[in-house]
Amino acid sequence: MKKIRIISWNVNGIRSVQKKGFVEWLKREQPDILCIQETKAQQEQLNQGLTEVDGYHSYFASAEKKGYSGVAIYSKLQPKSIRCGFGIEKFDSEGRVQIADYGDFLLFNIYFPNGKASEERLDYKMEFYNAFLEYADTMKGKGKKLIICGDVNTAHKEIDLARPKENETVSGFLPMEREWIDKLLSHGYVDTFRHFHKKAGQYTWWSMRTRARERNVGWRIDYFYASENAMDNISDSYILSDVTGSDHCPIGLDLRI
Template identity: 50%
Template sequence: MKTYTLYSWNVNGLRAISSKEVLPGVLFPGLPAHENIDILCIQETKADAHSLKPDITRIPDYFFYINPAERKGYSGVAMYSRTEPESIELGGLSPEFDSEGRIITARFPEFVLMNVYFPNGGASDERLAFKLRFYDAFLEKIKTMDAAGERIIFCGDVNTAHKPIDLARPKENELVSGFLPIEREWIDRVIAAGFYDSFRLFSDEGNQYSWWDYKSRARTRNVGWRIDYFFVNTAAKPFITGAGIRNDIMGSDHCPVTLTLEFP
C-alpha cells in the first residue's frame, strides 16, 4: 500500500514561521518532529526563493517548490514533498490571477494536488469582485479536470466559512466577507460539481476552527472560523482514510488541516 499524509497551512509569512521556536520541527519550528508529513502545502508565504534561507528551501528528503507573487512580501504558496511530482504547474488560471502567486499544481501517479491561496475579499468591493472572479475561474478549471477523469485534491485557505457551524459567531458575520451568501454559495457549487469537504466526511462537530483573529486574541477563547480545507473529487474520495484540524499547532493565526490517503 502507498500512503500519503498531507498538511495544508497558511503560515502568514514563511520567514516568520520558520524563526518561531514553537515546537521542534521536522520541517521548521511549529511542526512536531514525530509527524510523518509526506506533503506540506503552505499558503501566504510572503516570500520568493531568493529571500529565503537555504535551511528553509533545502530541507533533507524534501523537494521544495514555491510560487511567489510579483508584489514583494505578499500572498504566495509553497510546497514540500517527499516524493518528486511528475510535474509542477505554477498558476494556470489567467495573468490577472497568476501574478499573485496563488496556485501550485503537483501531479503524482495517484492524484493531482492543487495548493491554493484563495483571495480575501474583505479589503474593498474591488477585492471581493476579484475573489469571486478567481472562484469562478478555479471552479471551471477543476470541473474540466474532473471531466477528464483526474483524481483531484485541492487544499488551502479558501477564505470562506461554508455553514454556520463553521464559525463561532455566524449571526454577527452575515455581512462580512468570508461568510457572505455569495461566497458560501460558491462552496455549494463546488460540492454540486462532485467535490467533498473532506473534514465533513469524518466529523459533524462544531467548534472546529482553523483561523482566529490575532488582534482580539480569539484563539484563547476559540472564537474562530473554519476557512482552510481539503476538497476531494469523487474519483479521489475512495482513497481518503482521514481528515483533521491540528489546532494544537501554533505559530500562525491559522492552524494546519490534514488529509490522509491510502492507495493499493
C-alpha cells in the first residue's frame, strides 16, 4: 500500500500568495498532490517560479475573465489524464473544475461558485451544484472511486460556522444550499472531515474585514468529500489552520492505495 497525501487550498490569488511564501511552503510541506482554488490568473500571467516547481507536474485551468476564479493542481504523481470542466460552457468558461484520473481514484479539484453577489449568482451556484453531482454520479456509477476537494462555499451544519443564527439568510448557509449538501451525502458521498472529527470550532475561512481569524469566528466551507467506495482507502482528513497567506487555510487528506 502506498500512502498519498493530498492538500486542498483556496489561495485567494496565486500571485498574491506567492509573495507570502507559497512556493517555499509547498516545498516544505511536500504533499503528493496539491489542489488550489481561486488562482485569479491565467497561466501565461504566471512566472516560472509558479509554473515549474521542482518535483511537481503542474496543471492550470483558468477563467476566460482575467483575474477571476481558476484552479490548479501540483502533483508528484502524473495523472493518466486531466479534464477541465463538465462539458457545459456556462460553467467551464469560469475555470472552476479539474478532474484528474490517477487510475486508483478520480480527483475532482473544484472552486464552487459563491452565491452572495446576486439572485442570478445564487441560481448559477445551485445549477453548478446539480451539474457537478450529475457528473460525479455518472463517474461513480462506472465504479470509479472519487475524491472531491475544494471550496464549496457552503457551511453544512450549525457546527460548521461560528455564528449560525446570524447567517441563516446569508448565501453560504441558506436552507437550499445546506439541503443540497444533504442530497450530496445521500447519493453515497462522505464528508471526510466529519467522518474523523466531530468537535466544533473547526473552520477553514475567516472574513478578513473583522480580524475574524484572530477570534476564530469562521466557517468550514472547504471540504474533502469521498465516494463511499473510497472510504476504506482514507486514513485521515484534517484542517491545517496554522497556515496563513489567504482568507482560507488548507485542508488535507491521507489515503492509501
